[in-house]
Structures are given as C-alpha cells and as structure tokens.
Amino acid sequence: MYQSIIYKEWIKTGKLVILASVIFVGVIMYSFISVKQILRLNGSVNIWEAVIMKDLPLLSTLKWLPVLVAILLALAQFVPEMQNKRLKLTLHLPLPETLIMITMLGFGIAVLLFIYAVTYVVLLPGLGIWFAPEIVQLSFYASLPWFISGLLAYTLTTWICLEPVWRQRIINIAVSIACLSLFFVGTRSGGYNSFIPYLFGFTILSMLFPFYSVSRFKEGVQ
C-alpha cells in the first residue's frame, strides 16, 4: 500500500521533480561558471580577499531556488488532493490516516532532501577546488538557511493547501510568509550559525501542521 501511495505521489509530481532536478543542475553549473568567471576576470587573490574581508557571497544564485521548488512540489502534491475533495478518497485507503499522511509528506521531504543533498555534495567539493575549506564552510553556512527554509516552505505550503477554509488559508499564508522571511535576513555569512538549531527544530515540528489541516478537513469544517 505504501508503494501505491508513493507511486501516486510520483504520478502527481514526477514531471516537476525532473524539471526541478534539471533546474538545480543548471544552477549548479551556472554557479561554477560564474565563480570561474569572477576568478578569471578579477584574479584569485582579489576574490579570496573580497570573500575574507567583504564577505563576497559565492552561491547567491541559489538563494530562492530551494524555497521555490519546495512550494511548487507541495502545490503539485496537495492541490490535486483538494480539488473535488479527492483527499477524502485518499484517507479512505486501507491504512491509518496518520500513516497515509506521513507517507505523502515523507515522499515530498525525501525528494527535497535528495535534491538539496546532491546539490551540496556537488557544489561544496567543487568550490573546494578553488577555495580553502574555511571559505567553502562559509558558503555552506551562508546557504544553509535557504535550504532549511525550503523544507519549512514545503510543510507550511502543505498545511495551507490542506486547510479547508479559505479565510484560514489566507491567515496561514500571512503567518508563513512572516516566518519564512526570517530565513532571508541580510547578515554576514555565518550570522545564522547559532539560529540554525532553532530553525531546524522548528522545521521538524512544523511537520505536524498539515495533520491539523487534515483533521479539520475530516471534520468537514467549511
């Protein structure tokens, strides 16, 4: 049954997942080309000094991509469920509702984690060819909030999609935007270091939110 649910999720999101993967590959390649270009035009010494002294960002092209892909993935997964109240049928599958929801959410989070992890696995060692580990680490810390915000955006969008009442959806959207804005405050690279454990912990707990919406949906709240 789990495989069937996962297959159903793949049918809904497969094209988007492939497209998102292609976009991520493109952005990774662009990041490498961009870094190589600034090194070639300005010289390695100037760029290293700019990173050390002026906190020049190396991965800024990635900034909005994780959150954008996460929102689109959640929409692709859960908007069809809410059309004509198809979620009712899903919840009637011969499995506990909680497990059905966990499987659906788990699918989305696994896809995002896979894409994000592959991005880091390619990008960070790639930067390590030209830069010292300290600079690579700095880029990692600078970009980590953007990737965590992607995971949070996914759970919040799911929460919003599954909410049955439009008025409540708008309230949830406003609160979600305020919350996500915390991940994009302009500060020095590494400025989020002591905040990341809070953000990560909250992201994990926010996986409970969609269950609240589903519960309201089941109760027939209009």
Place this chain on the structure above:
Amino acid sequence: MKIIKNYTYWFLLLFFTVIGAWIIPFLVKKITVEPERYPFLYYSSVVKELCIIDYKDKEAPVREINGKAYTTIAQADSVLPLFKYRQLLSEGRMPDSINGVEITPQKIRAKSVVYRFSPSVISTPQPGLYIMYESMPKRVGLVSPGDVFRLKDVIEFIDIESNTVNLEKSELFRQALQKEGFQFPAQWVNGNMNPRKPYDEGYFVLDVKGQLFHLKMVNGRPFVRNTHVGSKVAVAWFDMLEVPDKRFYGFLYDQTGNIYIIGNESGKYDLLQLGIEPLNLKKDQLSILGNMLYWTITVTTEKGRDYYGLEMETLKRLSEYHVAKTHDLWEKSASWLFPFYLTFEDNSSDYLYPRLHKTGINGFIINIILALLLIAAPKRSTKRKIQSGIWVLVFGLPGILATLLVPVEK
C-alpha cells in the same frame, strides 16, 4: 490523529504567538521609533573643558558644559582650534601654539586619532583566514601577498593560486611562534586587513594561555613577540589601529571592560589605561576623537551617553559629562503594549537568534484587560475560556491574536 491534533493546536498557538511577539512590536517600532538625539561634544584645548557643539544654534554654536556660551561662529571656531583648524587656517586665525606647544597642520594630522568600537566587532562570524602583508615593503604601499593564513591549532599559509598549503613558510612561522612561547590553539587573531592603511603592524594573537603575541612579517621573515600584556591584565579583545604617528598599536580591552592602548615605543608594549569607566563589551559603543593635546571620548550605554575629555599624553580624565537617555515614543508604547517582545536581530551583534526583551510590568495591565475580555466573550466553553485567558494573561496582544487566529479544535 486526534492526539496529534490536540498537541498541534497548542503548538500552532505557540507558533502564532511567537510570530506575533516578533512582528507586532516590529511594526509598532517602525511607526514610533525616533532617532537618539545626543549632543556632540569636543574637549576644547583653549578653555580646557568639554564643549557642546551645535552650529545650527545661531545663538550659541558652542557652549561649555558649565553653561558658558560662545555666541558667534568666529568665537566658536577659536575655542576649538584643533577641531576647526582648516577653517582657522583659511581665515589666517590659526594660533602658532597652544599651551606652549607649537601647532602645525602636519602635527595636527599626525596626532589625529579617530576610532570607533561597537560590540558587533566582537560578535561577528570570522572566516578564520587572514592576510599577512609585508610590514617593511620596499615600495610605498602594501601589496597583496598572494597567500592567506589560518591560525588556530596550527599556523598554515595557503597559496591562493594553487589553493595548497605553503609548507615551508608555514613551518617557518610555526617555529617562530613556538620559539617565543606561543601555545596553540589561538583564541583569536586581530589585525587590520585593509591594505589602505599608512603602514602594517600585522596581528595580535591571544594564545590558549591568555598571552598576547605580536605577529607580523618583516622582510619575508616572521616577527613574533610576546607582549607580556597577558601577564598584566586578563585580555578580552584587541583592535588594531595604525595611527599616523605610530604612538601605539591599538586598543586593548580587558575582561572587566577597561580600555588601554598598547604603546609602540621602544618595543616594550607598555599599557596605558584610558581614564574612563569600564565598558560593557556586549552592549556599549565607544568613539574616540583625539588631537595632539586632548582626546574626546564618547561612550553610549543603555542609560545614556558619557563624554570624557582626556589629556593626550597620560590619558588621564580631565572632564566628564553625562546625558541621560530620553525614552522615545517606541519605548513608552512598548512598555504599555508588551511586557516583553521578541527580536532576532540586534545592533550589537551580527548573529541572528531569538532575543527576549523585557519592557516592564506595565504591559501586564493590558494583558489582564485582554484576558478578562476574552473570558467574558461568548461562544467558548468554560474550559477553553480559562485556557485562553491564561494564555492571553501571559502573552498579551500576540497571545490574543493567536487565540483568535488559530482555528479551535472540536
């Protein structure tokens, strides 16, 4: 699902409350905050007193802190010859000497000190890589060395072009540090990496034992000295300032917030304490405007602003003045609207994390009123009213918004 829902309701309530406790005060502050208005003071070398300077005040552009006013611009400029020397020079009114000390524009510039300290200088993420310039370059101006170094558990120079460790240079510096008694790992490394400075004095490094070492590169060779400053005071921080006359290396802060200069004369690294009250290195801001006779120091604290006039040679306090902080509309509003509120950013740090600010107990009056209103409102069960009432009593305005915006479980 029911159990999850019950827990999630309270978690959602907390989430909405936290967002409210941050965003509502944030918006109120945007609307009500006013700039801090403190006067500008400068120690006059003529009247030997701190003077309040406000050239917009046509009746008294300069006023001594004891109240004596100088009513014309010409008088005002004359009282502050080392501050307004360019104006006085252009008018041909610059004195040849002050207090028996010969004054020339070159001397004024050479002895000029401009320095600022903010806690965010300490509370900021560091990349952990530093640039070591040649301190005795053969040509004028500092040239990028083509490598950077890391100094924590070891010292390593990394060649930028090849992105590899220069083993020979690293070993040379490691041996020099250890020969001078440096104990790894380093606690911090401080220097001025900006190449646009008159000369280079390298770095001051605090080792694991609290000893402060001076490290620089002279003719391609390591120069390492134990300043022995760590034996005299508990070193907290050091800020390098390459002043034109090379009188000192920079400003040293000890653990209790006292400030010293480290002398750059005869290689002794003598400490000279500034005659001001200790700083809170996590909150207070400091600025120094020094001339060839006196230094004017401004310290901004949570209580207001303290001004000091110091004698330049001894750095002893000659005069002081305090301006108490005035509470603006934001602070007045906040004290009534919220007993506490949340921020994630702060001027005193480059790090983001949740910070809880207490404003006082006045805000609880609003909380009590809101809680009573909620309890009196219809359409809720008694149990729910009591729960929500307690929530609003504690969290106030963000709490009541959260209870109204989070859909209630059935």
